[in-house]
Amino acid sequence: MSIIHNLKYSHSAHFIDDLPEDTGFEIAFAGRSNAGKSSAINALANHNRLAYVSKHPGRTQLINFFQLHNNENFKIVDLPGYGFAKVNMDMKKHWDIVLPHYLQKRQALVGLIIVMDIRHSLTPLDDQMIRWFIPADKPIHILLTKADKLSRSQTNQELQKFKQKLKDSNFDVPITFQSFSSLKKDGLESVEDIFLKWLPFSG
Template sequence: MSDVISFRKAQFLISAPSLHQCPEDNGCEVAFAGRSNAGKSSAINALTNNAKLARTSKTPGRTQLLNFFSLSEHCRLVDLPGYGFAKVSKALKKEWDQHLAEYLQQRQSLKGLVLLMDIRHPLQEYDWQMIRWACQSQMPVHLLLTKADKFNHGPAKAILLKVQRELSEAGFWDNISIQTFSSLKKTGLEELEGILQDWLAVGQDAPTD
């Protein structure tokens, strides 16, 4: 039986601009994706209890590489490029989209996608695109409605239910789970850890080459 994964042991592994420069495609990994202001790096830092692990910036679009963090010999977290706000050319954005699509659709060790959305602005165009990519690959998706501390429990719950309804109406409910989350208050952290433990459990028993 696999041991419980300690996210506190996460260490930076490598940054890669494309699929071909990623670490060897074995073991298991979970990727974090989201718009540039969704709080992706903050969520990873909260999960690992390391405020300096994933780079955070007040300038949206700074994360332009696939950043890998090792949890064990065969388990990794991946911080994908933020999308939606980077002030770059359309050609470069198109290139980023291509790299993201290749990673999501071809990476065999990818076991799940955590898609972060600001609870005040959920299900934007790029969020739907990420959901479609994941569903086409039959990839489990866990939605984090971040910055939930901006609302009281009741309004936050209402938004969560609204997002669930919109996903269901669009036919995107299979393999998708959802929760509210706050990196600031550390609310929802235990639920997120549980999802990741399930996705990554098999990775600890992966054979070496």
């Protein structure tokens, strides 16, 4: 059983001052709107609607915190989806300030998981998210979601293309990645390994 199967909603933040006390250990999930971030969190937590899933991208407009039922020191953090065209300019400017602050200054944050659609990976906004986080000097793991929409050979081809994209981007930090399917629950164990590697406890 995944160590995050017992998550429960804890807190939401819009402004920097709304963030909870900077203690414990947090793993944040980021991703372009409609890349499958909420579905990935729900699959990992074995919960259908822990993180809100919508057919309309751009619905996550808060930083949402979920904590373990039996260990309040560990939280999963669902960051606002980025890249949705209909988000107004004021909202975009707001998150362009708040998100880099959270990613670079948050002491409890131990690593960032970025969710990308395997068919449309490493967009300019994904690149920006990575570069926002690099100054924190903490690990990044990328979930290439919706792999169920491709054949195994197509998935392997996309993984090789993505590896080259990372190399060409010259991030100069180690970034791990994997294919993932929320629908088929494919890749859950690999993410579990990441959690156990990043966290100072095993559940």
